[in-house]
Amino acid sequence: xxxxxxxxxxxxxxxxxxxxxxxxxxxxxxxxxxxxxxxxxxxxxxxxxxxxxxxxxxxxxxxxxxxxxxxxxxxxxxxxxxxxxxxxxxxxxxxxxxxxxxxxxxxxxxxxxxxxxxxxxxxxxxxxxxxxxxxxxxxxxxxxxxxxxxxxxxxxxxxxxxxxxxxxxxxxxxxxxxxxxxxxxxxxxxxxxxxxxxxxxxxxxxxxxxxxxxxxxxxxxxxxxxxxxxxxxxxxxxxxxxxxxxxxxxxxxxxxxxxxxxxxxxxxxxxxxxxxxxxxxxxxxxxxxxxxxxxxxxxxxxxxxxxxxxxxxxxxxxxxxxxxxxxxxxxxxxxxxxxxxxxxxxxxxxxxxxxxxxxxxxxxxxxxxxxxxxxxxxxxxxxxxxxxxxxxxxxxxxxxxxxxxxxxxxxxxxxxxxxxxxxxxxxxxxxxxxxxxxxxxxxxxxxxxxxxxxxxxxxxxxxxxxxxxxxxxxxxxxxxxxxxxxxxxxxxxxxxxxxxxxxxx
Amino acid sequence: xxxxxxxxxxxxxxxxxxxxxxxxxxxxxxxxxxxxxxxxxxxxxxxxxxxxxxxxxxxxxxxxxxxxxxxxxxxxxxxxxxxxxxxxxxxxxxxxxxxxxxxxxxxxxxxxxxxxxxxxxxxxxxxxxxxxxxxxxxxxxxxxxxxxxxxxxxxxxxxxxxxxxxxxxxxxxxxxxxxxxxxxxxxxxxxxxxxxxxxxxxxxxxxxxxxxxxxxxxxxxxxxxxxxxxxxxxxxxxxxxxxxxxxxxxxxxxxxxxxxxxxxxxxxxxxxxxxxxxxxxxxxxxxxxxxxxxxxxxxxxxxxxxxxxxxxxxxxxxxxxxxxxxxxxxxxxxxxxxxxxxxxxxxxxxxxxxxxxxxxxxxxxxxxxxxxxxxxx
Ligand SMILES: Nc1ncnc2c1ncn2[C@@H]1O[C@H](COP(=O)(O)OP(=O)(O)OP(=O)(O)O)[C@@H](O)[C@H]1O
Ligand SMILES: [Mg+2]
Numbered sequence: 001x002x003x004x005x006x007x008x009x010x011x012x013x014x015x016x017x018x019x020x021x022x023x024x025x026x027x028x029x030x031x032x033x034x035x036x037x038x039x040x041x042x043x044x045x046x047x048x049x050x051x052x053x054x055x056x057x058x059x060x061x062x063x064x065x066x067x068x069x070x071x072x073x074x075x076x077x078x079x080x081x082x083x084x085x086x087x088x089x090x091x092x093x094x095x096x097x098x099x100x101x102x103x104x105x106x107x108x109x110x111x112x113x114x115x116x117x118x119x120x121x122x123x124x125x126x127x128x129x130x131x132x133x134x135x136x137x138x139x140x141x142x143x144x145x146x147x148x149x150x151x152x153x154x155x156x157x158x159x160x161x162x163x164x165x166x167x168x169x170x171x172x173x174x175x176x177x178x179x180x181x182x183x184x185x186x187x188x189x190x191x192x193x194x195x196x197x198x199x200x201x202x203x204x205x206x207x208x209x210x211x212x213x214x215x216x217x218x219x220x221x222x223x224x225x226x227x228x229x230x231x232x233x234x235x236x237x238x239x240x241x242x243x244x245x246x247x248x249x250x251x252x253x254x255x256x257x258x259x260x261x262x263x264x265x266x267x268x269x270x271x272x273x274x275x276x277x278x279x280x281x282x283x284x285x286x287x288x289x290x291x292x293x294x295x296x297x298x299x300x301x302x303x304x305x306x307x308x309x310x311x312x313x314x315x316x317x318x319x320x321x322x323x324x325x326x327x328x329x330x331x332x333x334x335x336x337x338x339x340x341x342x343x344x345x346x347x348x349x350x351x352x353x354x355x356x357x358x359x360x361x362x363x364x365x366x367x368x369x370x371x372x373x374x375x376x377x378x379x380x381x382x383x384x385x386x387x388x389x390x391x392x393x394x395x396x397x398x399x400x401x402x403x404x405x406x407x408x409x410x411x412x413x414x415x416x417x418x419x420x421x422x423x424x425x426x427x428x429x430x431x432x433x434x435x436x437x438x439x440x441x442x443x444x445x446x447x448x449x450x451x452x453x454x455x456x457x458x459x460x461x462x463x464x465x466x467x468x469x470x471x472x473x474x475x476x477x478x479x480x481x482x483x484x485x486x487x488x489x490x491x492x493x494x495x496x497x498x499x500x501x502x503x504x505x
Numbered sequence: 506x507x508x509x510x511x512x513x514x515x516x517x518x519x520x521x522x523x524x525x526x527x528x529x530x531x532x533x534x535x536x537x538x539x540x541x542x543x544x545x546x547x548x549x550x551x552x553x554x555x556x557x558x559x560x561x562x563x564x565x566x567x568x569x570x571x572x573x574x575x576x577x578x579x580x581x582x583x584x585x586x587x588x589x590x591x592x593x594x595x596x597x598x599x600x601x602x603x604x605x606x607x608x609x610x611x612x613x614x615x616x617x618x619x620x621x622x623x624x625x626x627x628x629x630x631x632x633x634x635x636x637x638x639x640x641x642x643x644x645x646x647x648x649x650x651x652x653x654x655x656x657x658x659x660x661x662x663x664x665x666x667x668x669x670x671x672x673x674x675x676x677x678x679x680x681x682x683x684x685x686x687x688x689x690x691x692x693x694x695x696x697x698x699x700x701x702x703x704x705x706x707x708x709x710x711x712x713x714x715x716x717x718x719x720x721x722x723x724x725x726x727x728x729x730x731x732x733x734x735x736x737x738x739x740x741x742x743x744x745x746x747x748x749x750x751x752x753x754x755x756x757x758x759x760x761x762x763x764x765x766x767x768x769x770x771x772x773x774x775x776x777x778x779x780x781x782x783x784x785x786x787x788x789x790x791x792x793x794x795x796x797x798x799x800x801x802x803x804x805x806x807x808x809x810x811x812x813x814x815x816x817x818x819x820x821x822x823x824x825x826x827x828x829x830x831x832x833x834x835x836x837x838x839x840x841x842x843x844x845x846x847x848x849x850x851x852x853x854x855x856x857x858x859x860x861x862x863x864x865x866x867x868x869x870x871x872x873x874x875x876x877x878x879x880x881x882x
Contacts, residue, residue: 369728
């Protein structure tokens, strides 16, 4: 790709960007939230048309008008948010668009054989006859990868593939990528995690505010150097955290059970959950995805009902309270799925910042929204949380980069100054600078005497930020540990159900 | 004009042109000799004389109201295909009020008729709303049912309480029960013989429709109520997360949509131009409202214009009957034009993709590419 320029209203997302991808290499793409990574890849995949610049493949200039062109040229992409048909089976999803038919009738036999052999080759361990809505996120990603392999694509684009995966799944993905590169496929890999780049990538290109800063050889460059290229200044990658001063109990959960469940994997439910979160502590619930964390959060926030048990916030029983009651009682909730629950994508940035508070006297008088106050407030949050977008507070949220969308939710929920902050994967998709800032904000909440409940799949985050860790396995707590006394390995054993310890309330 | 507005405008012109072209072909097929004359009539009749302008506005009134009704529900993510039934029910109640309450002064009786019609429409709209909110019945199904129930009920009640056997329709309202014309008859009129005038019967209804559209715009864009309704329409999970009561929003939205259609019915049947059929027919106004809402991009202000445009085409279309075109052909032609207008988004995207670059640079694509090749070398 040479001198690619792509503009959006109010912003040059890619400014004369040149990128070279070699056969058989894994090429990482690094940059802050909103730097233009997804945009650049979407241009390569034909979703956007560049205003200037040329794309060459094997030395020949090519025109990519749409995904079909990209496909013909052997370019495939796994998007930041997957694009699968949920009530189709894995196999149907894979062949969708390139079906072989004989006089109008689908010929699935060949396709099935090909998919099975591909799946076997990469040790994917996937049931190709299951409907996509019944498989885990990690499996869905494998479906996306199989789609590319099935189409014999040679250039594979991964847009933040690891953001939604568990550590085990990430490891498997890394291996898959290595295998594919070894076969001569070229991989473009977007991630915010420098460790992953170090682990698999051969070269790394860095984007900053739409401009290409440079391409480096990963083996010869330190993580610090890469992050400096990315933000333009030195970044401190460690968090300084003082001792927690634990106060009174804010949240008390007793004998919480729930049979029906909302989680995708279908196995987890909540059985007899007991725990407290105290003022001034960050309690982390760790576990492999699909072990009931989602159900627990839904139960606490009121997104779903519970079967039995009590939830007490600051001495008030909220087990049956409506969502708004709980919000007003002091619960903030950074949801797991930002597109489903966290944002109204068709609203502006400003409107999304008042999603929980639009009806309060601060933003409303006699039923009318106070537009000016709302816009001012949004500007304040944009400033404080460094939310980047094309048109500031009036940007449509849909037109924002993934990481910046996440920042809008964080800003809204943290700024409400809650008694209890429930943060589910709060740093998913954020760049290192933003992660650092969010972690410091979580600590600041803690230090000002608030209770923080963190649900995270990332062990590093769990170990660095929390004061106490509860491990969840198949809908139960199997361990209650202090991050100082536990190793990564031990935590892993608890999470996989191989080890249990007494959990006192 | 900014680029986006220019694109919208251009694409509207394109779809209109294509729609007209195909409409013309249909006219040609139907009756080649007078096709051109009919085509000209459709395009210009609404502007032939100030009286016709008045008739365009008169015809626009009910379909602006049903357009608003469909658009309002749409903002909450609901498809109100039941506007027809709500419209009929509202119209019927207005007629019944107009025939009774002789004790009231005219002005009060008219106001009562409009309010009662709005309430009746709202009640009719509440049924699919409640079914959707509390029984999860899809609103399209229940709307279709309420349309038919409304139709039979209206036939029954007209037959029973306001029937004029001479015309087989409802009895015309007494003069004092019709909407005031505010002197419009002296503006929108034509002199057909020296000293003799024919006036359009356009009345205060069009002003009420415009006022309602503006009110709806304010409610949707400026109030917390509108914020909630639109949040439910755009993303119901996020609305739930935000603690917005979805069931209440669904019912409220359907009631308001029903009220708007019901008021539309009242405005039609109290203009002194129309009586209610006592045969079992579904009125077309609710369905036309769907096209009007679509054309106006569900924007209340846009609907004022799209409603007027559609009324303009209908008036011209009806006129082609004097050239021997059957009303069915005319309706096909106008529907084709309207449905092509629905492609406006598609065309806009297309234009944006392929002509946007051209427009900005004023060069051909080849030249464009050549230049860029030069830059990068
Ligand atoms: N469809 C769009 N319309 C308007 N602006 C857009 C659109 N898509 C992206 N942008 C803007 O372009 C810029 C780059 O966005 P992009 O999604 O490429 O960032 P990114 O590097 O992928 O960030 P992240 O790490 O947060 O995913 C952002 O400022 C964003 O607001
Ligand atoms: Mg991105």
